[in-house]
Every structure is written in C-alpha cells, then in structure tokens.
Amino acid sequence: MVSQVTLNVQGMSCGHCVNAVESNVGKLDGVEQVNVHLETGKVDVSFDEKKITVEKIKETIDDQGYEVK
Numbered sequence: 001m002v003s004q005v006t007l008n009v010q011g012m013s014c015g016h017c018v019n020a021v022e023s024n025v026g027k028l029d030g031v032e033q034v035n036v037h038l039e040t041g042k043v044d045v046s047f048d049e050k051k052i053t054v055e056k057i058k059e060t061i062d063d064q065g066y067e068v069k
C-alpha cells in the first residue's frame with residue numbers, strides 16, 4: 001500500500017539541492033515518487049510502507065546535508 005508524506009526540509013536553495021534530494025530519495029527501495037518544492041521547502045514522497053519507513057527517508061535527506069523538520 002502506498003503512503004504519502006510531506007516533509008519540511010531546510011537548507012535547499014537551488015536546483016542542485018533539488019536534484020540531490022530527488023535522486024537520492026528516489027533511488028531508495030520502496031520510494032515510488034519524490035517531488036521537491038524549492039520555494040516552500042516541502043518534499044512530497046510517495047512510498048510503500050512495507051518496504052521503507054519515513055525515518056529512513058528523513059535520514060537520507062539529512063545525509064545530503066539538509067535539515068528535516
């Protein structure tokens with residue numbers, strides 16, 4: 001079953017940041033779709049909760065150097 005979460009992420013400022021988050025979160029097993037909204041700092045993620053947790057998604061964003069609220 002696919003779940004949807006919107007995370008508030010601080011520190012994303014340009015297209016490079018968008019790419020870093022979208023590509024690294026997007027390649028996680030269980031993530032169906034990831035969409036970064038640079039203007040608002042919001043990151044929409046669709047994921048299979050049987051395969052991956054929100055914690056793991058947050059961790060991955062954090063690893064890129066951005067703070068997840």
Ligand SMILES: [Cu+2]
Binds near residue numbers: 012013014015
């Ligand atoms: Cu950037």
